[in-house]
Amino acid sequence: MLCILVRYLFKFNVQALVVFIAFCYLDFAASTASAQSLNFANPERPASGTLSKFMVSSGSILNPLGGRTGNADNGAKIVQSREGQCTLCHEVPGHSGQVGNLAPRLHGVGLRLTTAQLRLRIVNSSLINPQTIMPSYYKTEGLVNVDPKWSGLPLLNDQQIEDVVAYLAGLR
Numbered sequence: 011m012l013c014i015l016v017r018y019l020f021k022f023n024v025q026a027l028v029v030f031i032a033f034c035y036l037d038f039a040a041s042t043a044s045a046q047s048l049n050f051a052n053p054e055r056p057a058s059g060t061l062s063k064f065m066v067s068s069g070s071i072l073n074p075l076g077g078r079t080g081n082a083d084n085g086a087k088i089v090q091s092r093e094g095q096c097t098l099c100h101e102v103p104g105h106s107g108q109v110g111n112l113a114p115r116l117h118g119v120g121l122r123l124t125t126a127q128l129r130l131r132i133v134n135s136s137l138i139n140p141q142t143i144m145p146s147y148y149k150t151e152g153l154v155n156v157d158p159k160w161s162g163l164p165l166l167n168d169q170q171i172e173d174v175v176a177y178l179a180g181l182r
């Protein structure tokens with residue numbers, strides 16, 4: 011009887027160990043896969059040190075970054091992509107996947123804020139609210155623990171920022 015019990019326990023443990031190892035492997039495989047996709051996620055990021063100049067006045071940035079014209083359809087994709095990561099915190103119209111609730115819903119934000127206000131919000135939210143948890147998407151200074159391969163690069167480039175702004179401005 012004891013022997014059966016011991017054998018049962020042993021068998022159970024071995025199974026548990028196999029399951030555990032399988033999980034570890036899957037987790038490892040997933041993390042390398044996501045690291046790889048991040049690696050190639052954004053080949054069009056500007057080269058280091060090439061942020062366009064912009065002027066902040068009364069909570070806004072009036073001029074489009076680099077004089078780019080935003081494309082709202084691309085903006086919608088960026089907002090829901092892993093590059094934008096907006097849905098970690100915001101609910102956005104038409105997004106059916108998992109969303110966070112750490113931030114206001116973006117429904118109708120184009121009515122609440124002007125295009126110039128939206129631009130500053132995406133470029134550098136901490137200039138609006140120093141305590142904000144929202145990432146500054148167009149900033150390379152003052153960040154800590156940046157992987158060397160991303161150092162000097164903003165999260166989104168000029169065109170991507172303008173695309174996101176165009177999309178948000180259209181949320182009415």
Ligand code: HEC
Nearest residue numbers: 094095096098099112113114119131135139142143144145
């Ligand atoms: C880590 C969480 C987080 C992420 C990621 C995030 N935001 Fe935010 N966002 C916030 C919070 C919190 C606020 C509320 C104001 C504040 O605390 O600064 C906010 C405010 C805003 C506002 C102003 C909303 C209003 O009604 O006044 C806009 C627009 C916005 N975010 C757009 C975006 C977009 C677009 C993205 C992705 C490119 C994004 N956010 C990513 C947390 C986040």
